[in-house]
Amino acid sequence: ALVSVPLRRTRSIRTRLRADGLLNEFLKDHTPDMISRRYAQCFPSG
């Protein structure tokens, strides 16, 4: 009843986007508010 789960480490989403030169564009388009507004009509009421 004691279990060890090995954890792996990977480059974060931010690091990968930055390395690909996509971070600036991503952050411009993906502020939480912008996502909410874009998909507002898809959310269940409430």
Next chain:
Amino acid sequence: TPSLRLGRISERIYNFMDAQFYGEISLGTPEQNFSVIFDTGSADLWVPSSYCVSEACANHRCFKAFKSTSFIHDGRRFGIHYGSGHLLGTMARDTLKIGGLTIPNQEFGESVYEPSEAFLSAKFDGVLGLAYQSLAEILGSPVFDNMIEQKIVDQPVFSFYLSRKSSHTRPAGELLLGGTNEALYIGPIKWHPVTAKGYWQIRMDSVAVQGVSLFCPVGCEAIVDTGTSLIAGPTSDIVRLQQLIGATPSHFGEFVVDCARLSSLPQVTFVLNGTEYTLTSEQYIRKERLGKNEICFSGFQAVDIISSKEPLWILGDVFLTEYYSIFDKEHDQVGLARA
């Protein structure tokens, strides 16, 4: 987005832009494998559903309910807000396996809609929350509560070891369910009582820079969060702290320091329950290679979260790579020892 739950305001932290550590679990019979972030800052388990229509799901392993003989349909909807989007799905129950342990009848979420493009490049498929039940979006017991209820673990304790170093032969970290691994820490464990059972929230006495107590002078609250990569605090404090370590904002909104100055930067000390936890600049600065250049990013970020009228500090992976952390559900306390 603050939400009202169990008569109090709480805010969940779902920002996995910087998450780095993940491990394997399986769901269903026969087993379907998923990689998940083990997150002490949330309390839900979710993985993508095979019915997910989002582009992000196409890049990840998806749960096929129709292939599992132990699957129990629930049908209730759930929605989770996170840093850069929103997740929608349905709830279900099935057999969960972590390491060699089997947890039957575990409630979890199957996400059918992951609008954020952040998940497109995520290495992990889902998230397994290890916080208290009051933070759960999905009704039912969080995974570790279920393990305790079903007496699957010896002790109601789990521990994290996170390392900056990893290799093909050595994993970058370990989550131990049911106890602590004495080989992975040095010296005595200092225990800190949980002050509010939602996050793993503890009392912090102060934050000092080069020995001078400058922030949180009369005490404040901090949470120990494996799902947050950096160390976060109130904007006003973090902006000043960035100035003190000579960090300047990049056009990405991140703070960078001149790598050549690393050895001259001050130490930052977090005083918890009278015990000092000091980080050197080598420990709180993250070095990343960008093309031919090496960039030094500050390990501090501004996040404004308020709990019980007080702003919260978040001790994330930058802190936890230096300190082995033990989460004790029986005595509601967090133990810390030098990793």
